[in-house]
Amino acid sequence: MLKVEETQPVEFSSALVEKFDEIVSRYPAGKQKSALLPILHLVQAELGWTSPLAMDKVAEYLNIEPIEVYEVASFYSMYFLQPKGKYVLEVCRTGPCCLVGAEKIMDHIEHKLGVKEGEVTADGLFSWRGVECLAACGYAPVLQIGPDYTFYENLTEQSVDTLIDNLKNKQDLRQ
Amino acid sequence: MGRKLLLEHINVPGINTLEVYRQKGGYRAVEKALKTLTPDEVVEEVKKSGLRGRGGAGFPTGMKWSFLAKPEGVARYLVCNADESEPGTFKDRYLMTHIPHALIEGMIVASFALGAKTSYIYVRGEMMPQIRILEKAIAEAKAAGWLGKNILGTGYDLELYVQPGGGAYICGEETALLESLEGKRGNPRIKPPFPAIAGLYGCPTVVNNVESIAAVVPIINDGGDEYAKVGIGRSTGTKLISASGNLVKPGVYEIELGLPVEEFIYSDEYCGGIANGKRLKATVAGGSSVPILPANLTLKYANGEPRLMSYESLSEGGFATGTMLGSGGFIAFDEDQCIVRNTWNFARFYHHESCGQCSPCREGTGWLEKVLHRLEYGHGKMSDIDLLVDVSKKIEGNTICPLGDAAAWPVASAIRHFRDEFEWHVKEPVKSLSSNYGIANYAVPIEKKVEEVKQDNS
Numbered sequence: 001m002l003k004v005e006e007t008q009p010v011e012f013s014s015a016l017v018e019k020f021d022e023i024v025s026r027y028p029a030g031k032q033k034s035a036l037l038p039i040l041h042l043v044q045a046e047l048g049w050t051s052p053l054a055m056d057k058v059a060e061y062l063n064i065e066p067i068e069v070y071e072v073a074s075f076y077s078m079y080f081l082q083p084k085g086k087y088v089l090e091v092c093r094t095g096p097c098c099l100v101g102a103e104k105i106m107d108h109i110e111h112k113l114g115v116k117e118g119e120v121t122a123d124g125l126f127s128w129r130g131v132e133c134l135a136a137c138g139y140a141p142v143l144q145i146g147p148d149y150t151f152y153e154n155l156t157e158q159s160v161d162t163l164i165d166n167l168k169n170k171q172d173l174r175q
Numbered sequence: 176m177g178r179k180l181l182l183e184h185i186n187v188p189g190i191n192t193l194e195v196y197r198q199k200g201g202y203r204a205v206e207k208a209l210k211t212l213t214p215d216e217v218v219e220e221v222k223k224s225g226l227r228g229r230g231g232a233g234f235p236t237g238m239k240w241s242f243l244a245k246p247e248g249v250a251r252y253l254v255c256n257a258d259e260s261e262p263g264t265f266k267d268r269y270l271m272t273h274i275p276h277a278l279i280e281g282m283i284v285a286s287f288a289l290g291a292k293t294s295y296i297y298v299r300g301e302m303m304p305q306i307r308i309l310e311k312a313i314a315e316a317k318a319a320g321w322l323g324k325n326i327l328g329t330g331y332d333l334e335l336y337v338q339p340g341g342g343a344y345i346c347g348e349e350t351a352l353l354e355s356l357e358g359k360r361g362n363p364r365i366k367p368p369f370p371a372i373a374g375l376y377g378c379p380t381v382v383n384n385v386e387s388i389a390a391v392v393p394i395i396n397d398g399g400d401e402y403a404k405v406g407i408g409r410s411t412g413t414k415l416i417s418a419s420g421n422l423v424k425p426g427v428y429e430i431e432l433g434l435p436v437e438e439f440i441y442s443d444e445y446c447g448g449i450a451n452g453k454r455l456k457a458t459v460a461g462g463s464s465v466p467i468l469p470a471n472l473t474l475k476y477a478n479g480e481p482r483l484m485s486y487e488s489l490s491e492g493g494f495a496t497g498t499m500l501g502s503g504g505f506i507a508f509d510e511d512q513c514i515v516r517n518t519w520n521f522a523r524f525y526h527h528e529s530c531g532q533c534s535p536c537r538e539g540t541g542w543l544e545k546v547l548h549r550l551e552y553g554h555g556k557m558s559d560i561d562l563l564v565d566v567s568k569k570i571e572g573n574t575i576c577p578l579g580d581a582a583a584w585p586v587a588s589a590i591r592h593f594r595d596e597f598e599w600h601v602k603e604p605v606k607s608l609s610s611n612y613g614i615a616n617y618a619v620p621i622e623k624k625v626e627e628v629k630q631d632n633s
Contacts, residue, residue, distance in 0.1 A: 026295075026334075026336040026338075028250070028293075028376065031357070031376055033357060033358035033359075034338075034356060034357055034358045035358065036358035037300070037338070037339060037340065037341045037355065037358060038338065038339050040341070041300060041339055041341075062358075064358075068358075068359075071359075071360055072341070072358065072359065072360060075341070075343065075360040075361065075530075076300070076340070076341025076342045076343050076361075077341070077342035077343065078300045078301065078341050078342035079341060079342075093520075094262045094463075094520065094521075094524050095262050095263070095459075095463055095506065095517055095520050095521055095524070096262060096263050096419040096420055096506050098516075098517070098520055099419075099420045099421055099506070099508065099509075099512060099517070100420070100421070131342075132260075132262075132344065132524050132527055132528060133260055133261070133262040133263075133344070133463075133524065134301055135259045135260060135261075135264060135265045135267070135268050135299070135301075135302070136265050136268065137262065137263050137264070137265050137417060137419035137420075137425070137504070137506070138265055138417060138418060138419045138425040138426045138427065139265075139425075140419060140425075144301060146303075147303075148303055148304070149300075149301055149302070149303035149304060150304070151304065
């Protein structure tokens with residue numbers, strides 16, 4: 001469900017638009033809509049989520065209707081329609097990961113961060129959620145953190161603690 | 176040791192770079208195909224190899240290629256399906272991470288065979304690290320003249336791009352993937368027309384799995400006939416198996432098709448047995464969509480003969496006593512695992528991933544999830560078990576794409592083989608929350624079970 005929130009006006013930097021242009025050049029003339037998914041990833045990496053105003057801007061850039069962007073952003077699981085923590089810990093919760101303890105890891109993260117799935121910690125740093133199969137079942141349990149989607153494998157409660165503490169101490173990891 | 180055709184050099188340091196990949200004989204297949212073969216001859220070699228689609232369906236790749244329409248003046252496309260999302264499957268991630276040029280080399284040869292001038296590798300969005308690895312490898316290959324205009328002076332032009340997905344299991348279905356590549360929601364298309372006639376942008380298109388494309392390289396290097404000598408019967412060549420769950424050594428293994436299942440699970444060369452000294456309770460042999468089998472039927476057919484890792488052997492006995500090779504996602508369950516909980520977990524997965532287009536799947540997967548949830552959490556009724564069978568039958572075969580079947584089969588098979596465990600959850604709602612049903616007689620050899628039944632009857 002698309003819940004519109006107040007957001008700051010969005011301006012894409014010229015460097016970002018250059019990246020958009022390169023992506024559009026990968027498709028035949030007139031098929032620029034193919035660039036929508038990759039562009040939304042870039043926007044989310046920049047803003048932390050795909051805000052309604054940002055989506056409108058993307059529609060304008062691609063010369064498509066805003067609804068064509070909304071329906072895509074709401075269909076795919078990777079696009080955040082709400083602001084999230086700076087680091088979103090996405091833990092695989094599908095079968096093979098659960099055979100080797102993914103549920104315990106999620107419980108542990110909930111306890112450690114003190115927020116429920118989908119919520120943001122008070123300092124704005126962390127969110128977490130369970131996601132479906134990340135195709136890393138042999139290294140389970142696993143989690144990923146965007147926007148680079150770095151993978152953390154063979155998780156234990158201790159390794160999750162270390163990871164979260166390291167992220168807290170290294171706040172500008174994204175830059 | 177079985178023969179390795181895809182992962183032979185996987186442990187060579189630097190094999191992810193063009194330089195080392197070339198030293199190990201990389202890009203020979205491109206030279207051979209572009210300089211000495213016609214596109215049709217490449218297709219012929221792939222047909223002779225007997226290669227079957229490695230994404231899960233097992234459709235002969237050469238035949239798929241030969242269906243491609245070739246109208247004058249219309250672009251043709253090759254799209255590689257790297258939207259690896261089937262629970263239990265992680266072989267394509269492994270291949271792309273460690274030996275990306277194997278995929279790129281295969282893409283060049285396959286694009287040449289199909290007459291594609293632009294090809295795309297659609298990688299699931301979560302695999303951003305792999306996307307960057309592939310983009311780097313493509314840039315290396317292009318700088319060295321393996322991609323771009325007039326490759327090797329043969330006049331053949333090819334541009335290759337990586338496209339990220341947005342996070343949707345359904346985009347592994349080829350027409351949903353094409354919709355997604357066109358910048359739309361991943362709703363599967365009604366077929367016909369098949370992509371070979373009207374695919375990407377309405378143009379003739381072939382969609383192949385990463386492993387299928389990579390397998391084209393050894394097929395062209397050694398010839399289709401040589402490739403067909405590896406494997407067993409109509410299951411030719413090697414297969415990457417993703418092994419996960421309660422195993423001593425989970426991971427990706429390249430096996431010659433025809434390897435006994437028992438050897439794959441227990442030998443030190445492969446999975447090394449069940450972790451923590453436990454016993455095997457059940458397996459899902461080909462990714463979460465295929466029927467689950469108890470340990471005894473995993474290792475042997477109902478008649479006691481050993482089961483092999485091949486398309487035919489895994490499906491021996493039909494759905495009554497067999498399963499499928501699928502994508503090669505091999506999940507092992509030890510004696511402590513709860514079948515009801517796992518079935519609920521998979522049902523939730525399919526409910527989450529249903530695109531919502533067809534009512535039987537959109538609604539049915541929700542029913543499966545909810546009913547399984549109440550069985551698992553001690554609120555189930557005996558009639559729920561038959562309700563699950565009923566719902567799964569009403570989904571199966573009644574949807575545009577196979578996601579409906581994929582959601583129905585795990586539930587139907589779990590009840591077929593583990594009905595007593597489901598009944599126990601209804602009879603012992605409190606106990607089932609704190610303890611597990613255990614291994615019961617799932618590991619008892621079939622012959623012995625049959626004898627017991629005979630004794631009971633006498």
